[in-house]
Amino acid sequence: MYPFTPGSYAPRNGWYVAAFCREIGEALLSRWILNQPVVLYRKADGTAVAVDGRCPHRHYPLGESKRVGDAIQCGYHGITFGSDGKCTFVPSQKTIPGVYAIKAYPLVERGLWAWIWPGDPDQADEALIPTLDEIGFNIPGMIPDAFYSMHVKGRYQLLNDNLLDLSHLGYLHATSIGTPDDAATPEVRDLNERRLSSRRFMRNTPMPPYHDRSVYDGPVDRISGMDFYFPGFHAGIGESRIPEDRPQGGRLLHTSRVWHAVTPATKTSCNYFFGMSAPSRDRLEDAKIRLEPVLAEDSFATEEIEKIISTMDALPPELMLKSDVTAVQGRRILQAMMDRERAQDPAGAASERRREDEPV
Known part of the structure; x- marks a missing residue:
């Protein structure tokens, strides 16, 4: 993809700015990053987090959903995900399938900026x-x-x-x-x-x-x-x-x-x-x-x-x-x-x- 070789358009293993720190608050902030929807918000203790913005059930945007404590509850069917990406509640059944989770991204606040690592989290070196x-x-x-x-x-x-x-x-x-x-x-x-x-x-x-x-x-x-x-x-x-x-x-x-x-x-x-x-x-x-x-x-x-x-x-x-x-x-x-x-x-x-x- 211009100006790179076919199939290339941006590195994934790198720190990008996801938002200015002041943009992130209690409300859910939706942002697309490397062709993926991402949701940013602050937990009750003030920690900024970034998670996948797509519910894995029917792909409803989690940025258009709501906060339940420090979790996000999908506005379509009520499936709820914690700030670590793990599913905590499925209204239609008692058991929570192990595959039900969304990605939680490494996020670091430094200076004016909140930095996100979209790639392999094991390579997310803050240095x-x-x-x-x-x-x-x-x-x-x-x-x-x-x-x-x-x-x-x-x-x-x-x-x-x-x-x-x-x-x-x-x-x-x-x-x-x-x-x-x-x-x-x-x-x-x-x-x-x-x-x-x-x-x-x-x-x-x-x-x-x-x-x-x-x-x-x-x-x-x-x-x-x-x-x-x-x-x-x-x-x-x-x-x-x-x-x-x-x-x-x-x-x-x-x-x-x-x-x-x-x-x-x-x-x-x-x-x-x-x-x-x-x-x-x-x-x-x-x-x-x-x-x-x-x-x-x-x-x-x-x-x-x-x-x-x-x-x-x-x-x-x-x-x-x-x-x-x-x-x-x-x-x-x-x-x-x-x-x-x-x-x-x-x-x-x-x-x-x-x-x-x-x-x-």
């Missing part, structure tokens, strides 16, 4: 979640906040590609956060086993339209970059200073950290979570207003590309540019993750599901 220090969450004087939680009608890799190729900033976002130098400046890349990093160091470059000119209006030295933590979390850095050859050279004018979490929903849609930090609440509130149309532009581009690639009988090959190196590296890393999963379990996810043809 694989990017640390708050790694993503610039704990910088003194900076205030982090969750901004937007969106559903985008485009496959998840389209948004990953968008975030791995920031040369689009000066064109898709020309009226807000980008300038042509975002494309013209070469990237500096770094890769390790946890993340793929890209930086652009722009000297004496025009300020993007979004930036405040009330204090200084002139060329700046800018840093723009992104760290991609596999398989779907991007930590971005933005910084502008007065150039060294000008009065007050080196003075910091603008700094921010942004976080994009991209989680596959269905094969052709994704969940998109955006948050950022800034030095003050006023800056955060201003950014929340100014950046909403910017994120809408990314969503628009993703959805329009999805319309094309999902409609064409045969998709022509992409004509790559030098600026595509980072995105291609990201694709290859994700493809390698999926290839390893397939090698470990050649039968795939279909082997996990037992066909139920007879009453139990």
